[in-house]
Each structure stands twice: as structure tokens, then as C-alpha cells.
Amino acid sequence: xxxxxxxxxxxxxxxxxxxxxxxxxxxxxxxxxxxxxxxxxxxxxxxxxxxxxxxxxxxxxxxxxxxxxxxxxxxxxxxxxxxxxxxxxxxxxxxxxxxxxxxxxxxxxxxxxxxxxxxxxxxxxxxxxxxxxx
Numbered sequence: 001x002x003x004x005x006x007x008x009x010x011x012x013x014x015x016x017x018x019x020x021x022x023x024x025x026x027x028x029x030x031x032x033x034x035x036x037x038x039x040x041x042x043x044x045x046x047x048x049x050x051x052x053x054x055x056x057x058x059x060x061x062x063x064x065x066x067x068x069x070x071x072x073x074x075x076x077x078x079x080x081x082x083x084x085x086x087x088x089x090x091x092x093x094x095x096x097x098x099x100x101x102x103x104x105x106x107x108x109x110x111x112x113x114x115x116x117x118x119x120x121x122x123x124x125x126x127x128x129x130x131x132x133x134x
Contacts, residue, residue: 002037003065006058010040011067014054018044018071026052037061047072 013033018024028044038060047053050073057066 002060003058003063004067006035006038006040006060007056007065007067008058009035010042010056010058011054011069013040014042014044014056015071017042018052018054024052 010030010033014030017028017030024044026044026046030040030042032039032041038058040056040058042054042056045053045055047070051070052072053068053070055066055068057064059065
């Protein structure tokens with residue numbers, strides 16, 4: 001079980017490594033990283049446009065477990081609506097009953113709504129630039 005947890009820690013470490021680059025140099029091999037009673041090693045490769053596959057192996061006392069995941073870089077073109085600020089000429093922009101957004105939406109501020117504005121995908125605040133591919 002410890003090898004599995006080390007493998008998960010390696011995936012987390014690899015994701016942190018990815019976030020540190022605008023254009024990650026892939027393929028990349030971390031080499032052995034000692035942690036606790038064992039070590040992990042992760043390899044990052046391209047999995048297509050703005051997508052990366054991470055394979056990580058955790059090893060403790062000769063027992064190895066490998067996990068892999070594909071992550072994709074989020075891009076603003078996937079949103080039907082994206083905003084940094086909900087202001088127009090210093091006044092709040094309001095979503096009201098007849099407003100409909102049928103795609104993904106994201107905000108870096110708060111949406112102001114009155115009535116039953118419809119958001120086809122749950123409106124959510126932007127979190128990280130990286131999201132696990134589905």
C-alpha cells in the first residue's frame with residue numbers, strides 16, 4: 001500500500017512540475033525521488049495538443065506500484081462565457097430571467113443574477129489552469 005501512496009505523491013509532484021512551465025519540455029523523466037521509506041519516479045509525455053500523460057512508479061522495499069493519468073491544459077476557448085470583471089462602464093452586469101448560457105462558463109468575480117438566468121453548465125470560479133482530462 002505504501003508504494004501506491006508514493007505513486008500518488010509522484011503524480012502530485014508531476015502535476016506541480018507541469019504547472020511550473022508555459023510549454024513543458026517533454027518527454028521528461030524525474031529520476032528517483034526519495035520520500036519516506038521509498039521513492040517514486042515520474043515520466044511526463046505528450047498525449048496530444050495541450051495534453052500530457054504522467055506515469056509514476058512508487059517503490060517501497062522492492063514492491064512497486066504504477067499509476068498513470070492524462071491531464072490537459074485548460075484553455076479559455078472552451079468557455080461560452082468567461083469574465084475577469086462583471087462591470088460595464090462601472091456598473092454591474094446582471095443576468096436575468098431570459099439570459100441563457102448553453103456552454104461552460106467561468107468567472108474570476110461574482111456573477112450578479114436576478115430571477116432564473118440559465119447556465120447550461122454549472123458556472124464556477126476559475127481554479128487552476130490544469131484539469132484532469134475526462
